[in-house]
């Protein structure tokens with residue numbers, strides 16, 4: 220299409236007004252018809268920059284001109300083939316901030332020009348037993364953004380109106396993006412720790428850097444565990460107010476009331492169980508984790524609990540997105556242009572940045 224546009228441009232010089240008009244028409248049509256997107260065609264391969272059709276919003280959907288899209292460890296699990304059944308080819312990305320640019324049939328709340336955030340949960344059925352019980356995060360028919368629905372590593376995406384969140388004016392697009400998953404699924408995990416006063420975080424990435432701000436706001440003690448030798452990560456945790464910092468293979472000086480494991484490493488589960496007190500809760504926050512090694516029952520005894528957290532409900536999103544600007548939660552962001560999405564994913568894999576990574580479209 221670029222070639223065609225260039226050809227048309229050359230022709231327009233010789234054919235004067237008529238061709239210029241035609242060129243404008245064609246280039247306008249071209250802009251409407253195709254867009255740049257980073258596409259996963261095959262699992263365990265790099266995303267490829269492609270010109271693809273701009274999506275049209277279906278019933279109940281809006282089209283969004285994407286401004287930024289956060290990178291999440293779940294994107295890595297999708298690309299690496301660790302999650303079953305992504306649509307292929309797929310445009311990943313599920314921490315989308317953008318502006319509504321077209322309304323599908325039946326859209327009643329959103330308007331063209333509204334700024335919205337699109338999270339991981341793209342749709343739930345509303346009729347299964349989980350949906351009826353307010354646990355749509357476990358919906359049998361749920362569709363997830365950047366997994367079964369094309370996501371935000373593109374100039375445009377579509378999303379269901381009912382599963383898009385308004386974004387507080389206090390946040391720029393860049394600052395808001397990490398709230399959409401690292402923030403709100405992290406917040407769901409945080410809520411699972413109940414009234415824990417001494418709270419451990421295993422893995423100090425995008426989620427932990429947001430949740431420590433919530434925890435400190437609620438006067439909790441935060442114990443940050445990083446990969447052994449990760450001095451940069453430990454300094455980052457210290458800067459954000461961690462009360463104790465150490466390697467994930469060491470025990471904290473005091474027993475914890477709860478721990479959240481953000482890192483996808485199963486060996487951290489028995490490690491965290493050893494770190495929590497009687498009745499303590501170990502929350503596994505990620506969608507994927509390597510196998511958990513066996514451990515003595517003694518380590519679970521005395522009512523210690525291991526639990527996972529799956530996805531999010533819209534209620535989690537609404538609660539967290541109202542709370543975040545009041546604290547106020549600030550996000551630390553490393554920016555990448557769309558064409559460098561592979562580099563961003565790789566840097567996440569290697570732990571090369573602090574806080575969150577965001578793709579700018």
Ligand SMILES: [Zn+2]
Pocket residue numbers: 343344345346347348349350351355357358359360361
């Ligand atoms: Zn359902």
Ligand SMILES: [Zn+2]
Pocket residue numbers: 291292293294313339400401
């Ligand atoms: Zn995510």
